[in-house]
Amino acid sequence: MKYIEYGKENNEVIMMLHGGGLSWWNYRKEAELLCDEYHIILPVIDGHAGSGSEFESIETVANKLIEYIENNFDGKIKVLCGLSLGAQIAVEILSQANSICDYALIESVSLVPSKIAEILIGPAFSMSYGLIKKKWFSQLQFKSLHIDKSFYEEYYRDTCLITRKDMIAFLKANTRYSLCNSIKNSKAIIKVIVGGKEQSNMIKSAKQISEVIPNAILAVKSDLYHGEFSLNKPDEYVKELKELIT
Numbered sequence: 001m002k003y004i005e006y007g008k009e010n011n012e013v014i015m016m017l018h019g020g021g022l023s024w025w026n027y028r029k030e031a032e033l034l035c036d037e038y039h040i041i042l043p044v045i046d047g048h049a050g051s052g053s054e055f056e057s058i059e060t061v062a063n064k065l066i067e068y069i070e071n072n073f074d075g076k077i078k079v080l081c082g083l084s085l086g087a088q089i090a091v092e093i094l095s096q097a098n099s100i101c102d103y104a105l106i107e108s109v110s111l112v113p114s115k116i117a118e119i120l121i122g123p124a125f126s127m128s129y130g131l132i133k134k135k136w137f138s139q140l141q142f143k144s145l146h147i148d149k150s151f152y153e154e155y156y157r158d159t160c161l162i163t164r165k166d167m168i169a170f171l172k173a174n175t176r177y178s179l180c181n182s183i184k185n186s187k188a189i190i191k192v193i194v195g196g197k198e199q200s201n202m203i204k205s206a207k208q209i210s211e212v213i214p215n216a217i218l219a220v221k222s223d224l225y226h227g228e229f230s231l232n233k234p235d236e237y238v239k240e241l242k243e244l245i246t
Helices: 024-034 058-073 085-096 115-131 135-144 149-160 164-176 181-185 200-212 228-232 234-245
Strands: 002-006 013-017 039-044 077-083 101-107 189-195 217-221
Touching (some): 002 024, 013 024, 013 058, 013 085, 024 039, 024 228, 058 085, 077 085, 077 228, 077 234, 085 101, 085 181, 101 234, 115 164, 181 200, 189 200, 200 217
Parallel strands (some): 013 077, 077 101
Antiparallel strands (some): 002 039
16 A cells, blocks of 8 residues: 655544545545645555555555554554545445544445446456447546546546456445445444435445444535535535534
8 A cells, every 4th residue: 555645744644535436636625625734545446556565455455554643643642534445445444443533524325235236347347348448438437427537637547557356346345335234333433424415325324324323424416416525615624623623
């Protein structure tokens, strides 16, 4: 795993975990807004461009990040954030290490496994993987994600560098992940954010985690699609994060 860092090393630490198929730049704008006050860690998740490691499982990535926090920050950071696949990894971290952070901001997390989707991923991506490097196909995919246009070149560059094996691996992991009951023991104050225009299983997942965790806060952003909050509204995201901390 690779780590991009912003801010002074002696400041309180915020770790932000990007979505599947994206990279550390998912949170670049937030890091730039926060770096004067906090030390920001942006990991490049295994299996993604420049990570240096193949993707094995959500649990494996979570274990690596827990070890990283233990070795570099005495086992405790201020805030843990995550989007989509990154949110699943954050949830797994919170499930395994109940005192690892004071606050967590979980966005667009899927906790409703789908065996049908998992089965279809392999054949679908084996056939379409070759199109990823085609600009017209990439632009269609990018448009469907509702991501700010300023991210396109980074999105295209890094998507082209993800291997077929890794892409299938983390997409399958995303479709089969479910909430571990041990997360109810987390001592962090957790805010769960979901877009009102997301698929029903995403809204169901957000409600599920907010019901299982006693101190969780649920926020449904009625006008947003999947991942739009962190990717397209960095100023609002940072404002909400600071409000959570204070």
